[in-house]
Amino acid sequence: MATVVVLDLLAGPSLGLLPLLTLGPALAAVTGGVRHTALAGLVALVLSVPLAYHDELLGRPQITITLVAIVGVTTAAMLACRLRAEGERKLADVRLVAETVQRVLLPPVPRRAGDLRIALSYTSAAVEARIGGDLYDIARGPGGVRLIVGDVQGKGLDAVETAASVVGAFREAAYDEPALADVGRRLEDHLARRLGGEKFVTAVLAEVREGEISLLNYGHPPPLLLTCDGRVHRLEPREEAPPLGLVALAPTGPEPYGCAFREGDQILFYTDGVCEARDRGGSFYPLEDRAPRLLRAGDPQDALDLLERDLVLHVGGPVPDDAAMLLVRRERP
Known part of the structure; x- marks a missing residue:
């Protein structure tokens, strides 16, 4: 997200880099938890407003689409984090049971x-x-x-x-x-x-x-x-x-x-x-x-x-x- 901010400030609105802020919560879901992903999404929303003002996009469809995309990607990433955590817990339980069975036998x-x-x-x-x-x-x-x-x-x-x-x-x-x-x-x-x-x-x-x-x-x-x-x-x-x-x-x-x-x-x-x-x-x-x-x-x-x-x-x-x-x-x- 910091890279997107720097590039947008240097290049201006011509490249349309604001939608790339959705990469923040998407990548946060890979290694972080639900809270970490939500925080990344919140940061992306906060960064998008001043950037839109700098690029003179406030009130235009581009910023609306960007905000909706950030919210949607963040929600999906949080759901993926939750499902992954549940799967890891179940897998840990299965490993424990399997090892216990092996040691008993x-x-x-x-x-x-x-x-x-x-x-x-x-x-x-x-x-x-x-x-x-x-x-x-x-x-x-x-x-x-x-x-x-x-x-x-x-x-x-x-x-x-x-x-x-x-x-x-x-x-x-x-x-x-x-x-x-x-x-x-x-x-x-x-x-x-x-x-x-x-x-x-x-x-x-x-x-x-x-x-x-x-x-x-x-x-x-x-x-x-x-x-x-x-x-x-x-x-x-x-x-x-x-x-x-x-x-x-x-x-x-x-x-x-x-x-x-x-x-x-x-x-x-x-x-x-x-x-x-x-x-x-x-x-x-x-x-x-x-x-x-x-x-x-x-x-x-x-x-x-x-x-x-x-x-x-x-x-x-x-x-x-x-x-x-x-x-x-x-x-x-």
Whole structure:
């Protein structure tokens, strides 16, 4: 509106710039509220009168049309602001309900299991209400503490239901099956009946025993081992395997592999919402570079919270996809 005033004073009535004052309330409605838009419309009306006097348009049809246009655009913009605010409130409610449903279906994990301390971070995506299917769980098995971290293909309540189903099947198999590979076969059979080959679940299964950890990777991002001396290792399988739900399409399933897991070591499990998070320039989150210095805090949960905040800062706002992280630290028994 200030630009319109300056141009009108310089150019005079020849260009007929007064109707452009309607841009004020129209643009105010984009970012402001109802009151802000009404104030912009009032300012436009106040500015139009002295400008009309300067341009010798008082009493002519041009100024009448301008005033009617300002009032009409301001009224429409105020209505749009109100409808937008109501839509934002409804969307916030839907997000809250969706996130609550997701957290209810995923059971809480224990913070301690023997000489293990466990921390969890779950950041829900803030893109509409498109909740995802990230999953996690920890259970005691015959050979030690077993855990799963995974991600269901797709979004929405169907993905959350599938995630809850996988967690339930894992809990049953983790208690019963003698070997980690048997747990994986139970999960594959469960998903083959439930999904029918249309969806899949990437997942990492792990079993922590005394002095070591065994892993079974179904097409999931590899965990990071942070040793007590500060080194970082990607725990990648020797051969890639298809996700759960598609294992029958491969000649063989994944082979168990493992490494030493001693006092002071930490293992970070995560979903692709972490490693595939991008900043405004399109660069992926450098998890391997950030994790060593951010996981030095005394409490594992504090360390993981610090890593979560660093992830949000890298993205520059809400994460576009659900991001789950599970940190396991071995301490002195």
